[in-house]
Amino acid sequence: MINFYFLEKNREKLRLKYLTNKPFSYLIIDDFCDTNKLLKLREQIPELENKSRDYMFANNKFEKSNYKELGPLFKEIYEDLRSERFNSFLSYISSKDVFVDPKNHGGGLHQGKKNSFLDMHLDFNYHPLEKNWFRQMNLLLYLNTDWKEDYKGHLKIEDLRSGKKKELGVPFNRLIIQECGTYTLHGYDMTNFPKGNYRTSIATYAYTRHRNLMEKPRTTDWFPDNNSSLFKKISAKHYNRMVQIKNKLFGSGTAKNQ
Template sequence: MNRIDLANLIFEKLNTHKESLKVQFQNSDSSIGYFFVDDLLPEEIAHKITQAFPQPNEMVLKKSIREDKYVAAQMNLYNPLLEEIIYAFQDKRVVEVVGEICDIKNPIPDENLYAGGISMMGNKQFLNPHLDNSHDKDRNLWRVLNLLYYVTPDWKEEYGGNLELWPNGLKEKQITIHSKFNRLAIMETHNSSLHSVSPVVFEGYRRCVSNYYFSLSPLLDSDRFHVTSFRGRPENKIVDLVLRVDTFLRMSLRKVFRKGIKENPHVYKKDK
């Protein structure tokens, strides 16, 4: 299937349930607005997307004290179906209906896949609590929505690899959103949208298709530019201290080098 066929299905699903999804988003017990929808695509298609994922050694391993996961954004290196499903979420109709659900005017998809694309996490891999970078790669637009489409069949919540929201900070219990097969989860991104992915505790890979939407204006009046800002999990006090210093140093560099010292490699360079 191509991106138009896939977008037709995604739009139909979201538009059919638009009013209930609006209520879910508005009533999310959180300062981080979110909603999720299950059975986004026909199961046969979702399975084909799973099967299209590359092997871990064909992806980029991001491994540090901040995170441990496999990612890819140079989509022309992989099965074409993966590029089609990513850009289906950037179809104008899909973008508009998501904007309606989340009450965001004129959201803008990211054709460069800056920090988007596909990801995989296996046993003991994780993503520490963090705030996403506030802007796009050129620092012209504000990041406002994070779209996560999960495509691992039979992935149980107890396996880990689940989205976690920390609306009241790390001293309060997080909200866990199961990375259930064929589930689309969408969350706001702003100066307070602390989130993470719980460590995987299973011998298998959690697969995800990721997109971000941007806007000319931030979601909150209090929003300010920030780099991706990591924290340690509540039980990891020393890691938290190290990551706070790490964020401070990287923010200090950005005051001198507006776009960073080097270009972020996690983009889709379509001229390749």
């Protein structure tokens, strides 16, 4: 389903864009998939009922990790995203030995329903099961047909080092590849989609292998804005510790790929 011919024909230009984009490395690829196939896939997406575990830091965000079971087209895009051919492309544009998590832990089909938002955050850095896999990239394929700027839901990115920010549109059949690191904040503001229309995407993650851990393993770090409640701000500061305690007692939902 992925337009591999386009990626491979233009890989030099795409590599340059990824490495030089600001505020940190990212790449926008429009018409990433065969349009007709992706439209058919979009028509088959059910309304999701499994709410995100991001609690107070996300609103009305629903997920399905094992989306490949929804039908042949979902299985096709799932297999394309974790293919050696795609891994080779990602490695080339990043100048790193990068590979997509073949089991897509923490990723999946995402729906942001009415008034959905996702606070700015840094993602977990090391894989919950493969302890030397370092999260190098987020891969976000957007499925928002007839998206308009007024609907909001732009992907917001911010570099913690410089404070520089950017907002990226999220129209149908756009893939955004975003570098992951200790400074790569991202999220989205409250949406304004029409009734029955949801901010929809497929998320998967790419890793590099570290022989030795280069950072202290962490869960998601949240950065709520200045208008957030005092309770949310305090919770964000202690979130990492609370999740570590929860995981020891009940196990990690991400590790279970729920």
